[in-house]
Amino acid sequence: MAEKNVSATLTIAVPAGTVFAVLTDPATHAAIDGTGWVREPVDRALLTEVGQLFRMDMYYATGYRVVNKVHVLEPPRVVGWFTGQEKEDGELEFGGWTWRYDLTPLGPSGTEVTLTYDWSAVPQFIRDRGIRFPPFPPDHLVNSLHHLAELAGASRLAAGSQ
Structure with a gap:
């Protein structure tokens, strides 16, 4: 693939603040994930x-x-993060890929959300390992994005019933 990122956009019938609140809660990430790899947050703040x-605890053929x-x-x-690993000595190592959500408010009850996965900063030595x-x-x-829409809609309904 010649591109160095992939993205998708969806309009959600929920205010941007509600969508942002769901995205910034690590406890929701497993439910948002479209692959099933994300399991549980280790850090819940x-x-x-x-x-x-x-x-985050993950699973793809094995737990990690x-x-x-x-x-x-x-x-x-906007919210985005680098993903990497913590080595045995505690040093953090990031692989050069990022996740980013861009939210565009569409009035009081709608948000356009663009999710981007970007691997443009992945160093050659990682690419040489055969990772696709x-x-x-x-x-x-x-x-x-569809999972996010469901969660944000449910979050909005829960907040409105309080």
Whole structure:
């Protein structure tokens, strides 16, 4: 694939603030994930600042853990993170791929959400390991956005009934 990123866009009938709140809660990430690889958050604190780390337990053929580092956070419009791993000595190593959600408010009750997976900064030595980018089919992003829409809609309904 010549491209270095893939993205999908969906309009959700929920305000941007509600969508952003779902995205910045690591406890929702397994339900949003379109691959089924994301399992449980290790770090459950809401994402509130650039540089914040949050770890997730994952599963793809075997269990593993990733560490994510927030690289952009502009409430309620943008959230994104680098994904990597924590080595045995505690050093963090990021592979050069990022996840990013861009939210465009469409009035008081709608949001256009674009999810982008970008692997343009993956170094050659990682590419030489035979890892395919993206490591999932493109419909993964569309599935994730539909899951996000369901969660954000349910979150809005729950907030309205309180």
